[in-house]
Amino acid sequence: MSRCGLALAVTILLSGCVQSSDLGVDAECGDAGQADNPVLTLMAQAVPSATLIPCVRLVPASWRHGEVDVRRGEASFAFASASVDSPDAVPVRVVLSDGCDVTGATEVPTDEPGTRRWERLRQVAPTYVGDRFYVFDGGCARLSFTLSGTDRVQAVGEASLAIGFTPRGVLQAAVRERGEGRWELDPSPGQR
């Protein structure tokens, strides 16, 4: 192939590579009380009112880290399937926003301190499709499930272990520490 043709092919291939809005990093929670993951800081900036920031505590065996997308007003991360049979499947997507519409959902006892939890089941078989909402001061984390396979209901339970929350205060403290006391994550009250 001529150099010109090769350049064209590479160009087209590369142009396809940059389509995703994926940040390319993972929203891991880190050690308790530590917040050195810049993704979480960015997520906190995306939803300034949120007092809790969802993050990945651990990744279940059949899943892997998926796409992370953070923009003003909303932040999301996902798990992807680790199965070679369904590499494009997204079993769980977590979206942080300043509020959720829980119409049609049922409130259940929460497993995360400082939150209220709702469940909305849309379908159980052959694929489990449903939403879980964790509502807290200034924000909401919606977990959207799309699970297939025989152990799908078990996977819903595993999601509770996989998802954690980092308090905004921890992130604020981390920023302050990095700036030697001169930086603040959020604007001072009253600032426009």
Add this chain to the structure above:
Amino acid sequence: MLAGRPSRPSVDGNLEQKGLRGTRFRPTGGAYGLQDVLVTVASRPVPASARTTPRRRPSGEPPPLPRNLAWSGKTWVGAALLLLLLYALHLTTGSSWGAAVTRADQAVVQLLADGRRPGLTSAARAVAWVAGSTEVQVLWVGALLAMSAARRWRHLLVAVGALVLVRVLVELVSLQVQRPRPYAVTALGPWEGFAMPSRPVAVLTAVLMCALYGLVPQGRLRQAGKALVGLLVGAVLLARCYLGQDNPSDGLVAVVIGVTVPLVAFRLLAPYEVFPVQYSRRRTAHLEITPARHDAVCRALRDQLGVIADDIEPFALAGSGGSTPLRIRAGGHPEGVLFGKLYAANHLRSDRWYKLGRALLYGGLEDEKAFNSVRRLVQYEDYALRLLRDAGLPVPAPYGIVEITPEREYLLVTQFVPDAVEVGEARIDVDLIDQGLAVVRRLWDAGLAHRDIKPANLLVQHGRLVLIDSAFSEVRPSPWRQAVDLANMMLVLALRTDPPLVYERARLVFTEDEIAEAFAATRGLTMPSQLRRLMRAQGRDLHAEFKRLLPRPVHPIAIQHWSARRAGLTLAVLAAVALLVASAPALLLGSSL
């Protein structure tokens, strides 16, 4: 073998009367007497007053016309390297300059945030709107469409490649630095992903730079455009800092990426000297003789050939599509005039496309391979010209090759043929017909083919035929290719005479079978386009007229030859076109941004 060969044309022997200096050739094979009507073009050495001793360029000295990033390009590359170095230092030594930059950023952003006013905020939003995704897409598609309309395909490809590279670099740097948005201020505009480098600013800058270098001619207009781009990008950056979307350093890094990549890409891959942006009706094959190029050619001629050139000017551009023909004046008198053909990367590309097209059209018959560098292309033409001269053909004397820019631009220098007209404009008599036929006979005997016999390549100088342009000549060509040369020569000669006369004269030099083979081999695209155009203009089917003169009907020689190479090339081209069509919307609209 022909029986009863007639006597030599009457004009043979009038050379001295015409005052021509040259060498008369004897028949090489003894079979065809008309070969000795050929007279080589007398070599005229450059006058002593226009000669000097060639000078070897010492190692390290720049070539006559060096590849030029210009000071601005070097400055931007330097800025990019400096940023890279600072970041590497930060990573390896853990220096605190990163924190210092953030502190400075914070101070600026905080200052701007403290000064927020409703009117200012509206104005900042309006300015920042320019860098919005949809708005930049409109700009980008507009720029690409404008480049397409101007058929500036190279610029278009470079622009697409540069923008993709900018986008990839932005993602890589963003992933590496992982910088949050400005602290302690409320963002008043949309943002996405990490802050450094600012993606909207980088893409806007790159799109504007591509538009500038792909659409705006070099000179005052481009300089003004650069100033405008600078102002616009600066205003957008300031507005985004005011709105709390970016830190100042996020924007500055984005500007460095957005400027450096397109700038370097255009200056290296579509340099103005070779691919100028202009809107005159000049043929794209012709290089502009700018003052810089003029001086470079003069310097190269003096240093490399020892020729002191007084002036260089484009010459007979209309007849040349594959190079830039030049008339070189040296020494101030007629003997000092030389002819030059300037070749650059765009001619190499044309040669490649031409040969690819022929390989697709004809298959294995041509047995052509594209040149892989301008240097090779020029070397081959010089070599072919020397072969033709050594074979006794009436061609201009070769003077050699001059390097203007290594691997990018070369000048082939030959003797100038003064007072000559194209054969299509000259009076064609029996003598000239015999000379034309003898040229082909000599080519055949020497195992050569010219492969581009057309009126523009046959000059008549004081009644003598001169064959020019050896670019397509082939050594040991296929018999088919040699036969095509004969038919094309006979068609050219018949343009201003009659096929019966040309045919009769041809029978003195070629057998009827050879002539029949020539017309069996030649049709349609195997004839140069100029020749076909002239025949169409005359409303004559000379090819059919010649075929009627043949003693028996000829069956066309199949010129469609299929080979694995041709099949592969055809499939590859079809696949490339399909891929391009399929990816065009994404390439133009979405993915690049």
